[in-house]
Amino acid sequence: MTQDLQKLVKENYDIVFKNIDLLNQAFTHSSYVNEHRHLELSDNERLEFLGDAVLELIISEYLYQHNQDLPEGKLTKLRATIVCEESLASFAKECQFDQCIRLGKGEENSKGRERASLLCDLFESFLGALYLDQGAEAARTFINQVVIPKIEAGAFSHEMDHKTALQEILQKNGDVSIVYDLINEEGPAHERIFSVEVSADGSVLGMGSGKSKKGAEQKAAQVALFNLSRRRMEHN
């Protein structure tokens, strides 16, 4: 297994562990340790404890830097949809980590290799081992390869509703009237482009265009959020 595992992380992520034991430990489930007690192995649970915190920080920092317009509550929600059992398990599968973990026979027979909780822990323990072996930057590089593109492609974007975000920011300090006005539409019926302006208590905050009114509104809200955050930064 060791050879395949080393090859996998080298070929796919250009990662070469200095301490191979750490890599192996990350891929050793407690059920395997229990069935091979004479080997006196360590399972991956302590690495998972560490990897969980490593992932949390990398994702938090990314979200903080790339969503200047989102308030804390939205950031927390978004982080929770990314750092959750279901998505981490799918990342582990995508990395083919499920093919490499050492399981006990009982665990294997009960389809442990496909279980989300086990795969989620595996993803975190790998990250913990990588962090210990090569530091924070290496862990970040790996996450930039595996997780961030999914975020940028909008895999978690049901949380990225700009209209809701704008509303939350504007109404945080009390009631504000937010209005979306259709200011223009042009082009033939099947390629119509709508333009919308958003204003709060009468002052225009942003304008956006799109192939639907809804899309144009979202775009306008996004522009408004951008303008607001720039204004906040200038005045801070």
Added chain:
Amino acid sequence: MTQDLQKLVKENYDIVFKNIDLLNQAFTHSSYVNEHRHLELSDNERLEFLGDAVLELIISEYLYQHNQDLPEGKLTKLRATIVCEESLASFAKECQFDQCIRLGKGEENSKGRERASLLCDLFESFLGALYLDQGAEAARTFINQVVIPKIEAGAFSHEMDHKTALQEILQKNGDVSIVYDLINEEGPAHERIFSVEVSADGSVLGMGSGKSKKGAEQKAAQVALFNLSRRRMEHN
């Protein structure tokens, strides 16, 4: 306020912010922003989101490195007692951060300056700002000054029960008989020293001495844990 705050972190922690705005933002409560809307300030909530993850990683790494004998479940419990509202609030007070936060009048009048949740958030937002301004090492140095000495002095040691930890490790893979034998006691009655040996299924794992039998047992368990973790590392 700014001057005092800069002076405080410089004199007590030798920290000089490059971006003073970040430091000020960390000490700006949303109630202050709400009462001074013309200033268009940002409150400390997004920094708190980031600081929370920074703290989690620094503490997790410390616990991982300094408790080789503790299984994941124990590490998680221990981390939860350190990274909790109550202790973070007391760290914020100890740092005199409560004297520096900008609050709205309503918040001030309702004794917000003494409220644990507000102080906990403040401690995290400061850490978030420090991390953004000066990086992970600076954040770690600050935590090493403020939090780690408390851990080392045993402030959270009700979780550091070595006998329980030893039992959990030994019985993880099935039932094991753990016995503590009093092998010696010496000295006058008021300064009696007890020595205890701990063994699992008949083989001795460690020996410890103390002024009480209970203390000697804890010491013996700690030694056993140390011996076991060394053995695991050699075999891994």
